Amino acid sequence: MSDLTQLPDVGEQRPLGYWLKHLDGAIEESMGPLFATDGLNRRGWQVLNAISYAPITIAELDETLAAFPSPTSRPCARTSTGSSSAAGPTRLTTAPAGRHPP
Template sequence: MQGQRPVGWWVKRLDELLEEGLDAVVGAEGLTRRHWQVLQSVVDGPVERAGLRAALAPFAGPAEVDGAVADLTGRGWLRDDAGRPAVTDDGRAAHARLAAAVGAFRRSVAEGLSEEEYARTVAGLARMVANLERALGG
């Protein structure tokens, strides 16, 4: 029966498991996937708040993004750089720790898939998204 489920079921289930798994990985530092996404988004340089919200819109609303920024700022991992969240030295060190754990988690997700299979899977999903965006006028 499982093989007969539509792609939407598999995508939804994968998203649920990615959320749960990433929360478990970063939870060791008292964080959620949203915290990780914010930290990952600003590690290379300050980001306009509106740009950060837009980048994370598929995952969280503005209030959740702002809450993660506030939490990370309270930890001393982010600072305000002319109204743009920016990573601190402590935040950079935390990012390095977390990146190793997140990388291991991501590798476990793709375990058993060749690089080619993984690339084809991602390309297929990207094509489905593009097809739906076009069909829905977005």
């Protein structure tokens, strides 16, 4: 999708999968520039979101993100070395400023 103004005719009957893919493309297109301002892509945001609730192991992170296929098999490698997260001996967590309030 390159132009959100070119929306399909909502009167047409389309399968649910079509609309899910359309919605996914619209999210990707609108959120991409927002993520890019922080040097992230959608996958990086998913990693940060997953680790923002509580410390998580890399294995738990891989399991959590398995529902979101990505060409990157180990998405946490880049993110865990950045300033937005900190890696402990066995768990990943966000820096204090990136944590959800209790």
